[in-house]
Amino acid sequence: MEFKPRIIAFLCNWCSYTGADLAGTSRMEYKSNVRTVRVMCSGRIEPTFVLEAFIKGADGVLVCGCHPGDCHYQEGNYRCLRRFLLLQKYIVQMGIETERLKLEWISASEGKQFAELVNSFTETITELGPCKIKDAMKIST
Amino acid sequence: MEGSKPKLKLAVYWASACGGCCVSVLDVHEKLFDVIAAADLVFWPIALDIKYEDVVKMPDSQIDVTLFNGAVRNSENEHMAKLLRKKSRILVAYGSCSHLGGIPGLANFSTKEEIFRRVYQESESTINPENIKPLPEYEAKEGILNIPVFYNDVCSLSQVVDVDYFIPGCPPQTERLLEVFVAIVSGAELTSEGSVIGAEAKAQCEECIRKKTENKRIKKFYRPWEINDDGVTCFMEQGVLCMGPSTRAGCGYRCIKGNAPCRGCYGPASGVNDPGAKMMSAIASIIDEKEPEDISRVLEDIVDPAGLFYRFSLPASLIRRKLL
Numbered sequence: 001m002e003f004k005p006r007i008i009a010f011l012c013n014w015c016s017y018t019g020a021d022l023a024g025t026s027r028m029e030y031k032s033n034v035r036t037v038r039v040m041c042s043g044r045i046e047p048t049f050v051l052e053a054f055i056k057g058a059d060g061v062l063v064c065g066c067h068p069g070d071c072h073y074q075e076g077n078y079r080c081l082r083r084f085l086l087l088q089k090y091i092v093q094m095g096i097e098t099e100r101l102k103l104e105w106i107s108a109s110e111g112k113q114f115a116e117l118v119n120s121f122t123e124t125i126t127e128l129g130p131c132k133i134k135d136a137m138k139i140s141t
Numbered sequence: 142m143e144g145s146k147p148k149l150k151l152a153v154y155w156a157s158a159c160g161g162c163c164v165s166v167l168d169v170h171e172k173l174f175d176v177i178a179a180a181d182l183v184f185w186p187i188a189l190d191i192k193y194e195d196v197v198k199m200p201d202s203q204i205d206v207t208l209f210n211g212a213v214r215n216s217e218n219e220h221m222a223k224l225l226r227k228k229s230r231i232l233v234a235y236g237s238c239s240h241l242g243g244i245p246g247l248a249n250f251s252t253k254e255e256i257f258r259r260v261y262q263e264s265e266s267t268i269n270p271e272n273i274k275p276l277p278e279y280e281a282k283e284g285i286l287n288i289p290v291f292y293n294d295v296c297s298l299s300q301v302v303d304v305d306y307f308i309p310g311c312p313p314q315t316e317r318l319l320e321v322f323v324a325i326v327s328g329a330e331l332t333s334e335g336s337v338i339g340a341e342a343k344a345q346c347e348e349c350i351r352k353k354t355e356n357k358r359i360k361k362f363y364r365p366w367e368i369n370d371d372g373v374t375c376f377m378e379q380g381v382l383c384m385g386p387s388t389r390a391g392c393g394y395r396c397i398k399g400n401a402p403c404r405g406c407y408g409p410a411s412g413v414n415d416p417g418a419k420m421m422s423a424i425a426s427i428i429d430e431k432e433p434e435d436i437s438r439v440l441e442d443i444v445d446p447a448g449l450f451y452r453f454s455l456p457a458s459l460i461r462r463k464l465l
């Protein structure tokens with residue numbers, strides 16, 4: 001059976017979600033594997049959101065916020081960047097490839113960039129194959 | 142009023158544990174006399190010669206309170222967890238291993254195969270040319286011999302049986318145990334947060350007396366031995382990683398009083414659903430860098446994030462084992 005990756009994208013309301021929306025309203029074609037979750041700011045994306053996504057069966061997690069300097073709340077995206085870098089260090093220790101967690105800055109006008117990002121990320125995850133962490137959480141004797 | 146009130150029946154059992162929890166019970170010292178005045182210890186392998194068979198023969202729910210310490214890592218641990226559940230009115234997960242998996246839970250970073258290979262083949266002190274490994278069942282001349290089956294996963298007690306209460310700590314503070322015991326004997330309502338007793342709801346940082354400012358700014362993290370701790374300032378503010386922000390208070394910040402950062406043995410505080418996730422947030426908010434390369438350089442100082450964040454809690458955390 002063909003592998004259809006499950007991807008969760010956390011998008012900040014002010015830039016990235018608007019960018020994604022633009023991609024939609026401009027009828028740009030992009031892969032339909034992504035479920036988006038809108039948050040007010042990328043700084044709101046807590047590490048638990050990402051970890052929960054993986055253990056509930058996501059094959060990839062995409063995090064998007066405003067470009068550095070553009071965060072609606074000034075510092076949120078820097079906080080997000082630091083969490084992201086630490087999360088990557090942690091998930092690789094748990095056997096999840098770092099490529100499965102991606103952070104990109106998408107502005108409100110970057111609909112095209114968003115569509116391309118989704119396509120390339122979907123491709124990366126398709127190549128990596130399913131993430132097995134969900135199954136590994138079942139207790140084995 | 143001798144004899145007016147039936148004595149409580151108490152049991153203490155160790156599963157996959159180091160023995161420290163049982164010692165923390167023994168640490169009631171002379172208060173042990175008060176304990177045995179109010180309770181009969183009906184089963185306690187470290188101190189009493191009572192066999193498993195004797196427990197099997199007890200009627201169900203015969204034991205009032207069992208303090209079960211240790212994780213569940215093999216079939217014997219599981220068997221005893223189920224047996225004691227059946228025989229006890231109140232089953233308490235006592236100590237970090239039983240509560241969250243504890244130090245034995247770190248085995249969830251490996252598999253059974255890896256552990257056996259390391260222990261029976263590769264370790265520096267092992268000479269085993271015939272590659273002999275323990276078998277759960279062995280047919281000897283005299284008959285079939287059995288030893289417990291070693292599991293791939295280490296579990297906390299509540300992942301195997303229903304647990305009434307949890308007393309956290311590696312080991313729990315003996316004073317906390319005595320408070321709980323006195324409450325049980327007097328029939329008082331147990332103050333619990335969730336089902337956690339003998340601890341607080343709030344985080345360690347809220348109790349800790351080290352000086353803290355709201356403005357933590359860190360450009361480098363240090364291992365505790367790399368700095369001259371001033372003995373006064375919050376460890377995190379000095380760049381030493383401390384599990385205080387995610388950890389439940391209740392131990393009386395005993396490590397910090399001994400000038401060592403908290404390692405998190407009391408488990409996640411109320412409202413913290415994963416210790417590592419909480420620590421990652423806390424750490425991300427104090428690093429004073431904005432460029433990816435600079436942030437990564439600071440993060441290099443955190444050599445083993447998973448081991449640090451989940452030292453006592455891996456089997457009971459969001460990602461409960463390494464994917465191998």
Ligand code: SF4
Nearest residue numbers: 346349375376383385
């Ligand atoms: S981080 Fe550690 S040293 Fe600092 S306040 Fe919290 S518990 Fe105390």
Ligand code: SF4
Nearest residue numbers: 392396403404405406
């Ligand atoms: S300070 Fe932390 S590691 Fe030390 S006993 Fe208390 S909870 Fe456990």
Ligand code: FES
Nearest residue numbers: 012041065066076
């Ligand atoms: S509002 Fe977009 S990252 Fe903060």
